[in-house]
Amino acid sequence: MANRYSGFGLFRHALRYHENWQRAWRNPTPKTHYDVIIIGGGGHGLATAYYLASQHGITNIAVLEKGYLGGGNTGRNTTIVRSNYLWDESGQLYEHAMKLWEGLSEELNYNVMFSQRGVLNLGHTLQDMRNIERRVQSNRLNGIDSHVVTPDEIKKIVPIINIDNLRYPIMGSSWQPRAGVARHDAVAWGYARAADALGVDLLQETAVTGMRIEGGTIRGVETNRGFIGADRVGCVVAGNSGVLAGMAGLRLPLESHPLQAFVSEPLKPVLDTVVMSNHVHGYVNQSDKGDLVIGAGIDGYNGYGQRGSMPVIEHTAAAICEMFPMFRRVRMNRQWGGIVDTCPDACPIISKTPVDGLYFNCGWGTGGFKATPGSGHVFASTIANDSPHPLAAPFALDRFYSGALIDEHGAAGVAH
Amino acid sequence: MLNIYCPHCGEHRSEEEFHYAGEAHIPRPENPAELSDEAWGDYLFFRRNPRGLHHEQWYHATGCRRFFNVARDTVTYEIHESYPMGARPSVSRDSEEAA
Ligand SMILES: Cc1cc2nc3c(=O)[nH]c(=O)nc-3n(C[C@H](O)[C@H](O)[C@H](O)COP(=O)(O)OP(=O)(O)OC[C@H]3O[C@@H](n4cnc5c(N)ncnc54)[C@H](O)[C@@H]3O)c2cc1C
């Protein structure tokens, strides 16, 4: 990398009043043809481009992003990273991502601020606890660090939590110590910079408006900047996947819903882990800046409006205040929504399509940030070899016809 | 917050009284056992998910507890009309395109 980041470099730049930092990536003009076009410059698209270049030697690639890099769900998410999913297929996919997370800052020479501060998934009913125990055992069989913890142990991990709520007492929790959070923008920017250094063209403000398909084979895409040819096209556009599929004459089993989050004013350190509750629909962590990052559930109805409805905010705020009575007087600073692509079995679709050379990676719904490195890694392999990576194979589109669904509603559900 | 008109109650009520119940006008196949896996999978899992006009079912959960249809825009969230189950919408994609 022309411009390696290091502690020493930071010191040198400080001596020059930080006036000489180079651009992190180029702003190229589109070529007429690429070997691979990736549609969508979120974390998953950028990671796909990076691994295509770094693992498969394909560098004549463009990433087409209709807005700015990371401005979709990647830059809107609550950044929880964990791998404690129930089924073998999903547990192994998310654990693959977890292992990549653990070396990511070094690999990208970019601090993605991956912080393994642990994640609690609370149980409030006997059935919650049965499900948690089952999931934890399944995690352990897959080599994923996972424990069942008691209310007393939860109190030790999070002293400010209220475990005695009458309606929703906290009866226990799963606990994954290696889980945590990462800085969402940094993940997009780190992959973008590393991909650019390997020759990938990052084309922002370039919206795909159509697909050119001849004789069942993809030839390229129409954009607001004209036609761009490609041998292969990978589509990674989250909530807009159905729209892009429509351009190729395909249908996907996805529905798009707003999912929202909000952050508070900054506070002194008070919560050094991540607490999630599926049952009461709330999850919270404290960012390094000190603000509480709070995530809600999806709006029940389909929508592409990047905002989200008020009743959902009210519901989530109530859940957080019951779990953490001391947060009642905290003021919220900002609220926003992203459009998530929910899938009938709460698992992603990483797949070839009936169109030769066209691939989709979507359906991550409410919980794909944690998978970013793994998703990009297996999708790059799927595109480069025109054949699914072994970890991606169970997530192909044909499962909706064969019936081999991977039901992760328990582990994914509203929680992320 | 959506303000939804229930054709059974004859009133506008806030979205919290309702449950969304998915895409409207999907007929259940007459003979499921005779369908191919593709046709059955399509029926079970594949929805239109449009950016724009959408015909959908709603359930008045804390009101009359009956189902009805709504034509709504999924980008602006404007509700064009509510109409009973079994009725055809007066706002359709074709009429929208013509307008
Ligand atoms: C509020 C919220 C909280 C979340 N919390 C978590 C969490 O805690 N943990 C977790 O693991 N996951 C979480 N998620 C889910 C996670 O954000 C997503 O699964 C993940 O970021 C998807 O990444 P992506 O790169 O596929 O999509 P995106 O980041 O959405 O990128 C897709 C890109 O495609 C672009 N695009 C769309 N249409 C076109 C077009 N026609 N032409 C060109 N470009 C186009 C968009 O502009 C966008 O930038 C959350 C999501 C939201 C909304």
Ligand SMILES: [Zn+2]
């Ligand atoms: Zn009613």
